[in-house]
Amino acid sequence: MTTLENRTGTALLVIDVQNGVVAQAYDRDAVLGRIATLVTRARQEDVPVVWVQHQAPDEGLVPGEDGWQIVPEVGFHDDEARVDKRFGDSFEDTPLESVLADRGVGHLVVTGAQSDACIRSTIHGAFTRGYDVTLVSDAHTTEDLTQWGAPEPAQVVAHTNLYWSFQTAPGRTAAVVPSDEVAFAAP
Template sequence: MTTLQNRPHTALLVIDVQIGVVAGAHRRDAVLSNINTLVARARSEGVPVVWVQHSDAELEVGSDPWQLVPELERSSGEPLVRKTYGDSFEDTDLEDVLAASGVGRLVVSGAQTDACIRSTIHGAFARGYDVTLVGDAHTTEDLSEWGAPTPDKVIGHTNMYWQYQSAPGRSATVDDTADVSFAPAGAVPA
């Protein structure tokens, strides 16, 4: 259903699952386990896995907090997109990476729900991608002392509103890890 021409494939996007990003994340271990499950399934089905890694003043390139978490292993042939903005497409080569593989649908996991996840799913949708947010494979830290809702509410709200996004020729869905299909939106299972 994507509005992108000749882009029938799906990719798994793993966003900012870095030591410093998820150190205090809500349900960290369960989310990492779900992401590991998604990565293994994507690889076994020949679906591209694209890793995204953020850097800024608190996540300096090469520092320990900047590193991907040791619980997840990126294979050497899998693309790594480095970014400095919330939207993984902004000022990166993500679009080129996805276009080269004919990807028009993204399955999104990672961190942080209320920042880079939301920015990226909206950015992808606005660019014409079908976007499935994996409801139990994204997380955020507790920012409630600064007035934000608790992480469970941030995650729940994001899952709730994303399933109701709509735009011509595109789909926005939320699935739990066990229910994720890597088939293109609208594809009939074999």
Template sequence: MTTLPNRPNTALLVIDVQNGVVADAHNRDGVIANINDLVDRARAQDVPVVWVQHSDEHLQRDSDEWRYVPELTRRDAESLVHKNYGDSFEATDLEELLAEHGVGHLVVTGAQTDACIRSTMHGAFTRGYDVTLVGDAHTTDDAGEGLPSAAQVIAHTNLYWHWQNAPGRHASTVETAKVTFDAT
């Protein structure tokens, strides 16, 4: 139901599951296992898997912290988008890559829930994409005393995206086991 014309396909986004990003993340191993499951299922169904990798002054390109976690393996034929901003669309070729594949629906996984996941979801939704957040395949760190815990941030984000809609497009939150890569 995307507002983007001639974009019936779905892609899986794997955002910033990098050593330095998820080192202290809530349920790190469980989230990575769920992402691995989704990557395997997407590949089996010939759904594009798009890997997004962040770098900035705190996450230096080519450092060990910048690399994707060793439990996840990107295939050479799968797209890799390098970004410097929270929204994976900002100053990247992500939109062109998705257009090339006729993608109008994004299934979103990765880190950090309260930063790059939220920014990319909003960026996609306002650009006309249907978006599905995989509720048990994104994570973040505890931000500190007096702030919501990582579990609370994740739960709130899942709730927020479960109810979003706009003319001609919608968002949803589903668990890994219920993900389908059909166009919405």
């Protein structure tokens, strides 16, 4: 029940599943496999798939270079919408809002990396902009940042799922569901 008028559609948002982002990701292969399955399902159900790619030259994410490329395992098609970003929130200083508006989208099903950075920023950014947001509990990941004081990656993913399941706001819904329970219909 999005607060965005005449925006009843759903999109699958795939964030930063790039070679340089997920190379050392927790549970990488399983997470990418679930994302690939969701991408296939979305296409079969005529649900738009929107790809987000982070640009950060100091992190090896230079457009066109290998680290910046979307990993082949998830089945990227270059005829689908792709949004370049430079900040954690995929909406910040990008055309994502207009891409979604053009498709009548008011509900986002969110997957990708990293749970404690761009996923977290984007789900909050979407929610505050009026979107219903479903986080796919087993289709987002992060790398091991324990040497800088972060919890183990499994705990980061679990905590992100936990706190998102309690988000509330007037006229919007937040949900956390496993990939095999994703419904591409608006809540």
